[in-house]
Structures are given as structure tokens and as C-alpha cells.
Amino acid sequence: MPSLQLSLTKPFFSLGRFVLLLSKAFASLSEFSLYRKNFFIQMVRIGIESIPIVALAAAFSGAVTTVQTAYQLVSPLIPRSTIGAIVVPSMIMELGAVVTGFILAGRVGARIAAELGTMRVTEQIDALEAMGLNSIGYLIVPRVMAGVLMFPVLYIAASFIGITGGLLVAEFSGLVPIGEFVQGARSFYQPFGPYFGLIKSFVFGFVITSISCYMGYFTEGGAEGVGKSTTQAAVISCVYILLSDLVLAVLLL
Amino acid sequence: MIQVEHIYKSFNGKPVLQDVSLEIKEGETMAIIGRSGSGKSVLMKHLIGLLTPDQGRVLVDGIDINRIPYGELRQVRRQFGVLFQGGALFDSMNSFDNVAFPLRTFTKRTEAEIRREVEHCLNVVHLPDVGTKNPSELSGGMKKRVALARAISLRPRYIIYDEPTSGLDPETSNTIDELIKDLGDQLNVTSIVVTHDMHSVLSIADRAAFIYATRLHWAGTIDELHQSTDEVLRAFVKANEYAIGEPTLSSPAGTSS
Numbered sequence: 001m002p003s004l005q006l007s008l009t010k011p012f013f014s015l016g017r018f019v020l021l022l023s024k025a026f027a028s029l030s031e032f033s034l035y036r037k038n039f040f041i042q043m044v045r046i047g048i049e050s051i052p053i054v055a056l057a058a059a060f061s062g063a064v065t066t067v068q069t070a071y072q073l074v075s076p077l078i079p080r081s082t083i084g085a086i087v088v089p090s091m092i093m094e095l096g097a098v099v100t101g102f103i104l105a106g107r108v109g110a111r112i113a114a115e116l117g118t119m120r121v122t123e124q125i126d127a128l129e130a131m132g133l134n135s136i137g138y139l140i141v142p143r144v145m146a147g148v149l150m151f152p153v154l155y156i157a158a159s160f161i162g163i164t165g166g167l168l169v170a171e172f173s174g175l176v177p178i179g180e181f182v183q184g185a186r187s188f189y190q191p192f193g194p195y196f197g198l199i200k201s202f203v204f205g206f207v208i209t210s211i212s213c214y215m216g217y218f219t220e221g222g223a224e225g226v227g228k229s230t231t232q233a234a235v236i237s238c239v240y241i242l243l244s245d246l247v248l249a250v251l252l253l
Numbered sequence: 254m255i256q257v258e259h260i261y262k263s264f265n266g267k268p269v270l271q272d273v274s275l276e277i278k279e280g281e282t283m284a285i286i287g288r289s290g291s292g293k294s295v296l297m298k299h300l301i302g303l304l305t306p307d308q309g310r311v312l313v314d315g316i317d318i319n320r321i322p323y324g325e326l327r328q329v330r331r332q333f334g335v336l337f338q339g340g341a342l343f344d345s346m347n348s349f350d351n352v353a354f355p356l357r358t359f360t361k362r363t364e365a366e367i368r369r370e371v372e373h374c375l376n377v378v379h380l381p382d383v384g385t386k387n388p389s390e391l392s393g394g395m396k397k398r399v400a401l402a403r404a405i406s407l408r409p410r411y412i413i414y415d416e417p418t419s420g421l422d423p424e425t426s427n428t429i430d431e432l433i434k435d436l437g438d439q440l441n442v443t444s445i446v447v448t449h450d451m452h453s454v455l456s457i458a459d460r461a462a463f464i465y466a467t468r469l470h471w472a473g474t475i476d477e478l479h480q481s482t483d484e485v486l487r488a489f490v491k492a493n494e495y496a497i498g499e500p501t502l503s504s505p506a507g508t509s510s
Contacts, residue, residue: 034358118344127341130301131355131407132331250380 003137005082007204018214021136025144025213028137039142046108046209047150048141049153053107054100055161061095062087062162063169070175071128080176081184088185092193096159098245101204104151105237109212112143113233122249127219144209151205152198159197196252208237254444255300255411258308258330260439262295268322269295270306270469284454287464288489296464300445301333302326313411316403324373331359334442338419340396342388348399349384350373356417372404377439378432393468394425398432405436412436414446419455421490426453433457450499451493463489475486 032039069086116139119125128135163185172174176184212233219229257275261268269292277283287293298304299311302318310317313329321329342351352371356362362370375381378398388396397417404412414433418426434457437444448454454461454475461478463471463486471486481487 089459121343122339123337123341124343126298126303127335127337128329128344130333130337131358132329132334133358134327164318 015125017062017218018210019111021140021214021217022144022210024134028134028141030135030192031137031179031208032141034080034133034141035138037232039136039146042142042146043150045111046104046146048155050104050107050150050154051091051157052171054103055213057099057103057185058091058096058125058158058162059100062091062165065090065162066166066169066175068175069168079184081180082182083170083176084167084184086184086190087170087181088163089190089193091159091162091166091189093190094197094245096162097105097155097197097200097204098241099162100151100158100201101208101245102238104147104154104204105208105241108134108147109208109233109237110230112209113216113219116213117219117229120211120217120219121222121226123198130167136217140213143213144206147209148202149205152201155197155201159194162244165223196248199252200245200248203248207240211237211240254312254314255304255445256312257296258310258312258413260299260306260311262299262304262306264294265488268412268467270299270464271310271468272480273464275462275469275472277443277445279281280441281459282433282446282457284446284458284461286449286451286454286489288449291464292467293449294415294469296445297413297445300413301330301335327456331407334407334409336397336401336412336414336417338416340388340393342391342396342399342400342403347387348380348391350383351388351399352384352403352406352470355403358502359407372405374406375399377401377405377436379428392407394421394429397421397429399433401429405440407440408440411443411445414444414448416448416450417446418448418450426450429453430457449493451490465489494509 065088066083071081071082073080073082119139120241125135125139128138167181170181171178215229215233215236219225221228243251255275255277257273260270260273262270273292275283275285275296285293285296295304298314299306303310305319310319312318313332313384316325316329318326319328342348343354346354347373352374353367356367356370360367371384372381375384378401380395380398380402383391383395383399388399391399397426401417412433417429417433421429431445432452433446433453436442437457444457446453446458455478458475460472460474462469465485466473471481473481477488478490
């Protein structure tokens with residue numbers, strides 16, 4: 001019975017602790033000058049260092065989407081320019097943000113959780129607190145802010161590279177000429193698409209960094225605890241990316 | 254002065270500290286002793302508010318640190334230097350930057366002044382040449398000494414040492430003991446040493462408090478420790494004698510040791 005009670009109350013306990021952690025983190029924004037250097041370091045680690053893998057994944061997503069869309073369009077009644085009309089909105093509204101989100105959940109989320117988890121189990125977080133520093137502000141604010149600011153940049157890069165990848169594959173494999181591809185993309189272009197993608201990227205950036213900071217900051221146990229936090233950070237971030245993706249689509253489209 | 258008044262602490266329903274009261278006077282070196290897992294480190298974390306007691310209170314210079322806002326607690330903590338068990342050096346920085354970290358964060362000194370202070374602190378711990386080394390390149394004893402240099406960089410009034418000699422060879426342990434003693438004399442700080450190493454206690458402490466079975470079992474001066482007839486305390490010290498390999502406690506009258 002006590003274990004049932006524990007498992008029923010645990011989600012509420014975790015949610016409450018998560019909200020408290022973030023409120024304490026953002027209550028310390030007045031001391032941002034102490035965290036400024038760390039903020040720029042995190043912008044590089046989360047944003048700049050992620051560009052190669054995001055670019056690679058985006059280019060292949062765009063290319064594969066183009067090939068598969070062409071494969072589906074067997075009817076001669078459907079113009080080949082439809083490929084551009086499908087690939088471009090797919091990249092802008094969905095793949096650019098979601099593919100980047102999944103990659104960053106693994107790359108950035110796991111890294112944040114492992115860093116903070118190791119700092120927790122080796123008493124480095126206690127050392128920060130013992131010095132009189134706000135460890136939550138110092139460790140969490142720069143990471144979440146860097147994630148929220150850099151994720152849209154990565155999203156823009158991913159969308160641009162993904163579309164370019166699709167365009168090049170369409171041209172060089174003879175599926176559809178560049179002109180037709182662009183014409184299709186322009187004829188079905190929705191002006192809200194890029195805004196929708198940007199909103200999603202802000203949300204995904206917040207989801208990944210805040211969940212990973214939470215998992216890492218409250219790590220318990222030794223090396224095993226760090227491993228558990230790291231895995232959970234990546235998995236839970238992916239789950240919440242999917243959930244928020246659906247919620248935003250329902251609310252905004 | 255630090256006063257611990259009737260504190261209780263339990264984790265997941267399991268009591269770790271029960272009705273522990275203690276007074277640490279200005280300028281003295283107090284050793285908190287006890288077996289591994291007896292709650293010494295938990296008590297230590299209460300002294301700087303890293304843990305909050307379930308009952309009771311902790312007063313630092315008369316201020317109840319569990320009843321003040323977080324901002325004020327951080328001001329109180331800045332009077333402390335803490336040497337954690339594993340050193341707790343920041344992996345992302347080299348030794349120099351670790352020692353410089355509190356100076357860069359909490360003072361407005363120039364980089365040249367910070368460099369001078371860091372070099373002074375590293376000299377105090379007899380490690381003048383390790384500034385460029387990362388924590389992973391240091392031995393256990395060196396890590397603790399660099400961490401000690403970091404702990405004293407802001408000239409604290411209180412220094413807390415959590416198991417300063419655990420896991421170190423006897424020679425390095427002696428070096429650390431001498432450092433603790435020298436720092437107490439030179440900086441006139443109040444030192445709290447959490448340890449189960451009786452050799453350290455007898456060579457550096459003015460007083461000792463023995464935690465046993467979640468309670469403060471005994472407290473007194475080192476002279477009183479020598480004369481104590483308390484069987485539990487004597488058994489603890491005796492076990493250390495065998496571990497250290499040298500006699501540390503004189504026989505009380507009427508008992509055989």
C-alpha cells in the first residue's frame with residue numbers, strides 16, 4: 001500500500017520539484033552578471049557545437065523526404081512540382097524542428113544531465129552552495145537560456161539545409177528540376193509555417209534543457225545514478241518533444 | 254560561535270541524527286568523530302545549511318540559519334570555507350581557476366591581484382606548481398590540498414574539513430594534519446574537522462564530539478578524551494589504534510587497555 005501511494009504521488013512530487021527548481025532559477029536572474037560567462041560557454045556548447053550533426057541530419061532528412069515523396073507520386077496526373085510543395089513545408093513546419101529536437105535531446109540533453117549529475121555526486125554542487133553561490137542560478141539559468149536562444153538558430157539552419165538537401169537530390173537524381181521544385185514550394189507556401197516552426201523550436205529548446213537540468217541536478221547515487229539520469233533526460237525529453245509537438249499543432253494550426 | 258541545538262534528522266523515515274546539541278567556540282579546533290555512516294557528514298552539512306534539520310536549530314553567531322532568507326544564508330555561508338571529502342574541485346577548470354573561482358565570483362579584485370592571492374594560497378598548501386594541472390591529473394592528497402587552497406582563498410572565519418585524511422597514505426595524512434594546524438594558528442580560524450581518524454584528532458583538535466548511534470554520545474577536550482572511561486568511546490579509539498599502529502589513548506585508572 002505505501003509503495004502504491006508513493007508511485008501515485010511521485011509524478012506530482014516531480015512536477016512540483018520541477019516547477020520550484022525553475023522558479024528558483026529564474027528568480028536569480030538579477031544576478032545574471034555572475035552567470036554571463038557561463039551563458040556564453042553554454043551557447044557555444046549547445047548551439048555552435050551542435051551545428052555539424054544537425055546539418056547532417058537535416059540534409060539527409062530533406063533528401064530522403066524528396067526521394068520518398070517522388071516515389072509516392074506515381075500518377076502522371078500529379079505534377080512533379082508537388083514534390084517541392086510537400087518537402088518544403090515538411091521541413092519548415094515539422095522536420096526542421098523535430099529532427100533537431102531529437103538530435104539535441106540526445107546530444108545536449110544527455111550532456112547536461114551527465115555534467116550536472118556528476119557535479120551532484122562529486123559534491124561540486126554542494127561546494128558551489130557552500131561558497132555562498134546560488135547553484136541553481138549558476139548552473140541552470142545559463143543552460144536553459146542558451147537552449148531557448150540557440151535552438152531557433154539551429155532550427156533555421158536545419159530547415160535551410162534540409163530544403164537545400166532535398167533540392168539538390170531532386171535536381172541531380174533527375175526527379176524534378178530545381179525550377180519546378182521551387183515553383184511547387186512557392187505555390188503552396190503558408191506564411192505562418194516559419195513562425196510555427198520557430199515557436200516549436202523555442203518550446204523544444206526549453207523542454208530539452210529544463211528537463212535535462214532537472215534530471216541532472218537531482219541525481220542520486222554514484223556513477224549508476226548519473227547513467228540513469230542521463231538516459232532519462234534523453235528519453236523524457238523525446239517524449240515531451242512529441243507531446244508538445246502535438247499540442248502546438250492542435251493549438252496553433 | 255556555532256551552536257547546534259537539539260537537532261533531529263531522518264532520511265526516508267530512518268533517523269540519522271537524534272537530539273544532537275553542540276557548541277563550537279571561536280578560534281578552537283573541534284573534531285566531530287564517529288564510525289563511518291554515523292551521521293558526522295550529515296551534521297557537518299547542517300552547519301552551513303546544506304541540510305535542514307527536521308527539528309532543532311543551528312545558530313551561527315546567534316543567527317538561526319534555517320530561519321533566514323536564502324540570500325542571507327548565502328552571506329552567512331561566505332564566512333565558511335569547506336573542504337569536501339573528495340575535494341569537490343570543478344572538473345571544468347584547472348587548479349589555478351578552481352582556487353581563483355571564489356575570488357573572481359565574490360570580489361572585485363583585478364586579475365593581477367587574484368593571481369597573487371591564488372599563488373599565495375597554493376604556496377600555503379605547499380603546491381606552488383600545480384596551477385595549470387586539471388583535477389584529473391592530481392593525486393587524492395593533492396586534490397584535497399588544492400581544495401583547501403580554494404577554501405581559504407576568501408579568508409573564511411570558519412573552515413570545515415570533511416574527512417580530510419580519508420583514503421590518504423600516512424605521510425600525506427600527516428601533511429594535511431599539519432596544514433590544518435598551521436591554518437588554525439596562522440589565520441586564527443575556527444576549525445571543524447569531521448573524521449574517524451583518531452591520529453588526526455589527537456594531533457590537531459582542541460575538543461572532540463563523538464557521534465554514536467545517531468546521538469551525541471560524548472563531548473570534551475582532548476585531555477578529557479585521554480582520561481575517559483566511556484567504554485563505547487574507548488572501543489572506537491582502540492579500534493583506531495590498531496588501524497594506525499600506534500598507541501593514542503592512555504589507560505584510565507583502574508582499567509586495562
